[in-house]
Amino acid sequence: EAQVTQNPRYLITVTGKKLTVTCSQNMNHEYMSWYRQDPGLGLRQIYYSMNVEVTDKGDVPEGYKVSRKEKRNFPLILESPSPNQTSLYFCASSLISRGRGGVGNEQFFGPGTRLTVL
Amino acid sequence: AQKITQTQPGMFVQEKEAVTLDCTYDTSDPSYGLFWYKQPSSGEMIFLIYQGSYDQQNATEGRYSLNFQKARKSANLVISASQLGDSAMYFCAMRAGTYKYIFGTGTRLKVLA
Numbered sequence: 001e002a003q004v005t006q007n008p009r010y011l012i013t014v015t016g017k018k019l020t021v022t023c024s025q026n027m028n029h030e031y032m033s034w035y036r037q038d039p040g041l042g043l044r045q046i047y048y049s050m051n052v053e054v055t056d057k058g059d060v061p062e063g064y065k066v067s068r069k070e071k072r073n074f075p076l077i078l079e080s081p082s083p084n085q086t087s088l089y090f091c092a093s094s095l096i097s098r099g100r101g102g103v104g105n106e107q108f109f110g111p112g113t114r115l116t117v118l
Numbered sequence: 119a120q121k122i123t124q125t126q127p128g129m130f131v132q133e134k135e136a137v138t139l140d141c142t143y144d145t146s147d148p149s150y151g152l153f154w155y156k157q158p159s160s161g162e163m164i165f166l167i168y169q170g171s172y173d174q175q176n177a178t179e180g181r182y183s184l185n186f187q188k189a190r191k192s193a194n195l196v197i198s199a200s201q202l203g204d205s206a207m208y209f210c211a212m213r214a215g216t217y218k219y220i221f222g223t224g225t226r227l228k229v230l231a
Contacts, residue, residue: 031217033219035221040223041223042124042209042221042222042223042224043209043211043221044221045218045219045220045221048217048218048219050217056217056218058218058219059218059220088161090163092163096217106153106165106168107153107163107165107219108165109155109162109163111161111162112161112162
């Protein structure tokens, strides 16, 4: 089954304790991305990756790190979590279109990770 | 700056009626894509429909259609014959030029029996 998986699904942690949220896709997608969802703010892009070893910042990258060492995996790292990073996190993947405009491919989303930082 | 605006925080619609969810966008890039996603109360994000900036016709997918008005920079989602299962949060999103995505703040739709 084609899917994007995230682990853990739920996490409660304390301020300053490093954590990693894993993301993996089995669709051979070049593009992967992380979002956070907060009430009233919609989804905001944290980081994205166009391929292995190619990453770039989204709109809210502060306090996060990512790496893309393998095509299927795109972990999100919080080196020193703070309470303002309490949120619902989504990983997503898609093909990178080679058609006109190159913007046509929908993203497939993981189930989400609900993170609480105390 | 690129921006997506959804001005309707919440909407109600009677079952079997049609409903339009508004989305306006702003970009200076001539090449862009517009997407609609549905998020039910269970939390997953479900892709509904896509419209490219160069597409000549409005996109349709089953009961979903996208009313694309390029000059007005609007990409409204039309759901025909609403069903109870359509009750969800709906997000409009855009990708323009770069590989960044911008999402709106969402519209919560409630379908009434």
